[in-house]
Amino acid sequence: MIGAVLLVGAVTYLVYAGVRETSMYYFKIDEFLARKSELTNEGVRVAGRVRSGSVEKKTTTAGTELRFVLSDFGAVDGVPVHYTGVLPDMFAEGRDVIVEGKYTPEGMLRARSVLTSCPSKYEAEADQPHPGGAG
Amino acid sequence: MTEVGSLTLAVGLVLAAYGTVVALAGGWQQRRDLIASAEHAAFACWGLALIATAALLHALVTHDFNVEYVAAYTSSTLPLNYIIAALWGGQKGSLLFWLLILTSITAVVLLQNRERNRDLMPYVNAVLMAIAVFFFAMLVFITPPFERLAFTPPEGRDLNPLLQNYWMQLHPPSLYLGYVGCAVPFAFAIAALITGKLGDVWIRTTRRWTLFAWFFLSLGNLFGAEWAYLVLGWGGYWAWDPVENAAFLPWLTCTAFLHSVMIQEKKNMLKVWNMVLVILTFLLTIFGTFLTRSGVISSVHSFTQSGLGPFFIGFLALSAAVSLGLLGYRLRLLKSENELDSLISRESAFLFNNLVLVGIAFAVFWGTMFPIISEAVRGVKITVGPPFFNKVNAPLGIVLLFLTGVGPLIAWRRAGWQSFRKNLLPPLLAGLASGVSLAALGMRSLWALTSFSIGVFVLAGIVFEYYRGVRARQAVAGENAAVALLHLIGKNRRRYGGYIIHVGVVMMYFAITGTAVFRQEQQITLSQGQSFELGGYTLRYDGVEQESTPHIAYLRAKVALAQDGRDIDVLKPEKRFYKKPEQPTTEVAIRSTLSGDLYLVLGGFDEDTKLVTLLAYVNPLISFLWYGGLVMALGTAVVMWPAAVPVREPRTVRLRAPEPAVVD
Numbered sequence: 001m002i003g004a005v006l007l008v009g010a011v012t013y014l015v016y017a018g019v020r021e022t023s024m025y026y027f028k029i030d031e032f033l034a035r036k037s038e039l040t041n042e043g044v045r046v047a048g049r050v051r052s053g054s055v056e057k058k059t060t061t062a063g064t065e066l067r068f069v070l071s072d073f074g075a076v077d078g079v080p081v082h083y084t085g086v087l088p089d090m091f092a093e094g095r096d097v098i099v100e101g102k103y104t105p106e107g108m109l110r111a112r113s114v115l116t117s118c119p120s121k122y123e124a125e126a127d128q129p130h131p132g133g134a135g
Numbered sequence: 136m137t138e139v140g141s142l143t144l145a146v147g148l149v150l151a152a153y154g155t156v157v158a159l160a161g162g163w164q165q166r167r168d169l170i171a172s173a174e175h176a177a178f179a180c181w182g183l184a185l186i187a188t189a190a191l192l193h194a195l196v197t198h199d200f201n202v203e204y205v206a207a208y209t210s211s212t213l214p215l216n217y218i219i220a221a222l223w224g225g226q227k228g229s230l231l232f233w234l235l236i237l238t239s240i241t242a243v244v245l246l247q248n249r250e251r252n253r254d255l256m257p258y259v260n261a262v263l264m265a266i267a268v269f270f271f272a273m274l275v276f277i278t279p280p281f282e283r284l285a286f287t288p289p290e291g292r293d294l295n296p297l298l299q300n301y302w303m304q305l306h307p308p309s310l311y312l313g314y315v316g317c318a319v320p321f322a323f324a325i326a327a328l329i330t331g332k333l334g335d336v337w338i339r340t341t342r343r344w345t346l347f348a349w350f351f352l353s354l355g356n357l358f359g360a361e362w363a364y365l366v367l368g369w370g371g372y373w374a375w376d377p378v379e380n381a382a383f384l385p386w387l388t389c390t391a392f393l394h395s396v397m398i399q400e401k402k403n404m405l406k407v408w409n410m411v412l413v414i415l416t417f418l419l420t421i422f423g424t425f426l427t428r429s430g431v432i433s434s435v436h437s438f439t440q441s442g443l444g445p446f447f448i449g450f451l452a453l454s455a456a457v458s459l460g461l462l463g464y465r466l467r468l469l470k471s472e473n474e475l476d477s478l479i480s481r482e483s484a485f486l487f488n489n490l491v492l493v494g495i496a497f498a499v500f501w502g503t504m505f506p507i508i509s510e511a512v513r514g515v516k517i518t519v520g521p522p523f524f525n526k527v528n529a530p531l532g533i534v535l536l537f538l539t540g541v542g543p544l545i546a547w548r549r550a551g552w553q554s555f556r557k558n559l560l561p562p563l564l565a566g567l568a569s570g571v572s573l574a575a576l577g578m579r580s581l582w583a584l585t586s587f588s589i590g591v592f593v594l595a596g597i598v599f600e601y602y603r604g605v606r607a608r609q610a611v612a613g614e615n616a617a618v619a620l621l622h623l624i625g626k627n628r629r630r631y632g633g634y635i636i637h638v639g640v641v642m643m644y645f646a647i648t649g650t651a652v653f654r655q656e657q658q659i660t661l662s663q664g665q666s667f668e669l670g671g672y673t674l675r676y677d678g679v680e681q682e683s684t685p686h687i688a689y690l691r692a693k694v695a696l697a698q699d700g701r702d703i704d705v706l707k708p709e710k711r712f713y714k715k716p717e718q719p720t721t722e723v724a725i726r727s728t729l730s731g732d733l734y735l736v737l738g739g740f741d742e743d744t745k746l747v748t749l750l751a752y753v754n755p756l757i758s759f760l761w762y763g764g765l766v767m768a769l770g771t772a773v774v775m776w777p778a779a780v781p782v783r784e785p786r787t788v789r790l791r792a793p794e795p796a797v798v799d
Binding site for chain 2 (some may be wrong): 011017025027085
């Protein structure tokens with residue numbers, strides 16, 4: 001009995017501490033834009049759309065540098081994203097993506113990873129693996 | 136054919152509903168005619184599901200692009216094996232496939248048991264048919280697989296390239312067999328609750344089915360991991376994505392159940408707990424099926440919302456309410472006759488094992504659902520990523536591994552110092568010695584040291600058990616060691632097969648530890664002829680080559696691999712461009728050895744500068760994950776192998792191969 005209580009306590013603590021240390025806000029782009037002023041230097045995940053015509057890519061021996069604007073789904077408003085690294089296969093202009101990273105004081109999202117979501121014609125399945133994303 | 140398919144589904148829905156009601160009535164009034172009629176309905180449902188599946192396969196194979204499903208998931212250039220796999224490649228087809236497995240399993244269960252367990256069977260049939268009603272209803276009303284388009288497109292949109300992979304043929308069927316298999320013990324449990332026959336008949340009857348489900352759940356998860364490893368190109372095999380978690384959750388509770396039933400069989404304890412685990416496992420399989428289809432959690436897997444959500448939620452809530460209601464109603468009858476004698480005993484080791492497994496399941500569930508929970512509570516979606524799951528589960532996993540070693544060695548009821556010294560001390564010392572040696576060899580990670588030494592402790596305990604069993608047989612029967620070993624396993628498959636499964640588990644822990652702690656990675660951009668080093672390998676980029684087929688265009692980077700100054704291999708990681716869905720994918724190149732994999736990804740090729748970006752990973756010990764899985768499969772086969780003689784062995788076996796500790 002004591003052991004069981006201890007164990008339940010341990011699990012609760014681990015979950016609690018785990019959540020506190022690793023949690024991250026998850027916003028749709030419009031929610032993010034509405035409250036971005038409070039989010040400076042916070043880790044965030046933002047889901048939005050890559051604005052058409054905004055992608056700049058430069059490959060040097062230092063790696064591939066990518067800049068684009070993550071815009072809302074009507075492509076009216078957006079936030080610039082800066083990312084260095086390998087692009088997921090499905091990345092393209094007009095695609096829905098999830099950017100994970102930090103919102104800098106200069107008003108830019110410095111991405112640690114960019115995940116692409118499935119094109120909407122495609123239904124998700126248990127058997128469908130994790131598409132792309134250098135996580 | 137598709138009209139036939141739609142029709143069979145509609146008829147199936149009616150028959151399944153009829154079967155459910157009539158089976159319940161027949162059981163209630165003890166009317167053989169009604170019970171038999173419900174059984175016939177179940178067999179008919181099986182036949183109908185077969186016809187519907189055949190109709191969909193026919194449409195797929197004949198490229199009937201007028202059928203929405205065929206146009207959405209195949210194309211004229213898709214190879215036949217993937218056309219067949221497209222049956223479970225999309226929402227509608229996969230639900231039909233689920234139903235086919237369910238009705239097949241129902242038929243087999245009925246054939247096996249209708250003469251043997253007359254009291255339980257009407258209710259077992261009713262439960263399984265009720266589940267079938269749900270799936271038939273979805274296929275008829277929500278996701279009709281034979282839906283036709285208003286026009287016939289000249290070409291299909293093709294199967295998602297990520298699914299065009301060898302493991303697509305094995306992973307989903309395994310997982311579904313596992314999921315659906317869990318319905319069998321659930322149905323028996325509900326039947327036991329309804330009839331009040333709460334002894335361990337239902338547990339003994341479903342033991343093989345539970346193992347069957349567990350086996351396929353294990354394989355399903357493992358195949359999924361292998362697939363993710365090969366296809367996703369991030370060097371890992373498990374990302375704690377909601378969809379992966381959905382498949383992992385029922386595996387955890389099912390594993391817990393497989394262990395705790397032993398306590399019920401031996402000690403008549405934990406009856407309520409076992410009921411809870413069976414019910415939970417079944418609900419989690421439905422939850423898993425739902426999670427991947429609902430768009431409730433925005434996983435990178437599931438982005439489309441489908442109208443299935445409310446129905447699944449409804450079905451889940453109904454199943455939970457009915458089963459927990461029944462459980463509450465019978466709670467008094469389920470009172471244990473025995474109490475835990477001591478904290479230091481096999482019972483309590485098993486109990487802890489159960490608590491840890493359920494604890495892990497809880498943590499995984501919590502982490503998966505956290506965005507929803509936080510949104511409901513605080514109005515903001517907050518996610519936890521892989522670091523959460525790793526942080527929480529690593530310590531719990533270590534405790535679990537330790538209990539894996541303790542459980543089989545510790546005595547029932549109450550273990551004293553004597554038995555501790557005799558049974559546990561030698562393997563503990565072996566584990567400790569291995570830890571000290573690894574530290575002396577320069578291993579500094581506390582995680583790795585703990586995991587490896589506990590793993591060695593478990594292995595040593597198993598070897599020790601085998602050794603003692605063989606010696607005892609040799610002494611009594613005068614057999615040579617090999618014969619004695621075979622007889623030992625043969626006479627008590629459950630115990631010695633279980634040990635083999637544990638060996639597989641330890642191997643997998645080694646792989647997980649190796650990759651989690653000692654993984655190396657590098658991302659680098661190179662021009663032709665340049666090289667870099669990682670994990671003792673030298674990798675030189677030697678240019679790209681291109682190839683094209685009507686289905687796929689390939690771009691390969693040639694990377695020469697050298698070790699100790701000698702060229703040993705050429706790896707060719709690829710980018711593929713699938714022409715029908717116009718979608719690129721990454722195909723990794725792997726050099727695999729027992730000590731570890733070199734995993735190479737073509738990150739990108741810049742046409743203008745001719746620079747190539749490569750990602751290289753060294754994953755130590757990862758092959759043990761797959762070999763561990765094989766060993767687990769072997770152990771499960773030993774456990775499940777039908778006994779040649781009726782099972783009456785335990786008593787005699789005990790005389791020859793004494794229980795490891797105090798005989799109870």
